Amino acid sequence: MADTEPQSGSSTEDDAANAPATFSFVVPKKEISMVPDMGKWRRSQAYADYMGFILTLNEGVKRKKLTCEYKVSETVEKLLDLLGTLDRWIDETPPVDQPSRFGNKAYRTWYSKLDQEAEALVATVLPESSAPAAQEIAVYLKEAVGNATRIDYGTGHEAAFAAFLCCLCKVGALRVDDQMAMVFRVFNRYLEVMRKLQKTYRMEPAGSQGVWGLDDFQFLPFIWGSAQLVDHPTLEPRHFIEDKVVNEHYPDYMFLECIKFINEMKTGPFAEHSNQLWNISAVPNWAKVNQGLIRMYKAECLEKFPVIQHFKFGSLLSVQPVKP
Structure with a gap:
């Protein structure tokens, strides 16, 4: 779907028809090892495809409620089953008693299941013609759930899940x-x-900027969630800091769902624990919020070496420069 963007040079339908012939699937690997490598990332086909994908979805959900009607394909059902399996494994892997409050080591047991099963899980989602892609795409699924060494999670892991979906489109x-x-x-x-x-496992935020970050863990649902609210007849950005509004409308809007989760997890004045979001509540309309968040995402996530050094490149998301 990134390929519906002009910059990436082909359509999703083309990819669907040509996938096995077009791609020589490989196990993705890191390519950004030093700060000067960031230019290679910004010029890469992967960056163009990834950003194109994010923006395509942003347009696709504008002015739409979570509860509206839309097509749910067999592949989507299979992805929901896959995520249901990950959820069930959490229930089967309870936290262990340990002296430190954060980073419960039972997460590593949970992660090891995914590490072993990821390729098989991805294979259940792929059409037969794309079966050889399972090994490549599974890497993004494993990267999307946090880091087993540090027991942390952040926007780089979230980006890996978006990359996983982008690869499934390709x-x-x-x-x-x-x-x-x-x-x-x-x-x-x-x-x-x-x-x-x-x-469950009291995961640490990966590279948290404290109150100066948008959120400890996520970014994309704020982008897509603000797109949903563009031109809303009654809800303005100033309203999302009101508990009553959040509790009434969160089932319809991803942005408010995120605010509800923050309110459940954090104590104290909203302006103190979520200063950046508090500032966003002063923006006059949702279209400006949406545009601003896209700019912020590029600057604070995709332009940051500590995030992108972990990104992995393969045949589907290539480190090669965009073809002119």
Whole structure:
């Protein structure tokens, strides 16, 4: 679906038809090892495809409620089953008693299951013609759930899940008409599983900027969530800091769902524990919030070496420069 963007040079339908012939699948690996390598990332086909994908989904969910009607394909159902498996494994892997409050080591047991099963799980989602892609795409799924050494999670892991979905589009497993289901069903379910992981194993935020970051763990649901609210007849950015508004409307809007989770997890005045979001509440309309968050995402996530040094490149998301 990134390929519907002009910069990436082909359509999703083309990818679907040509996937096995077009790509020589490889196990993705890191390519950004020093700060000067960041230019290579910004010029890469992967960056163009990834940003194109994020912006395509942003357009796809504008002015739409989570509860609206949309197509749910067989692939989307299979992805929901996959995420349901990850959720079930959390129930089967309770936290262990340990002296430190954060970073429960039972997470590593949970992660080891995914490490072993990721390729098989991804294979269940792929069409037969794209079966050889499982090994490559599974790497992004494993990267999307946090780090087993540090027992932390952050926007780089979230980006890996978006990259996972982008790869599924490139091999034709997901199609253009899956856009809304990708955000409203699949990504939303992914958020539920990640929140459960964060709470169950007391995961640390990866590279948190404290109160100066947008959120300890996520960024994309704020972008897509603000797109949903563009031109809303009654809800303005200033309203999302009101508990009554959040509690009434969170089932319809991803942005408010995120605010609800923050309110449950943090104590004290909102302006203190979530200063950046507090500042956003002063922006006059949701279109400006959406545009500002996209700029902020590029600057604070995609332009930051500590985040991008962990990004992995393969045949589907290539480190090669964008073709002119």
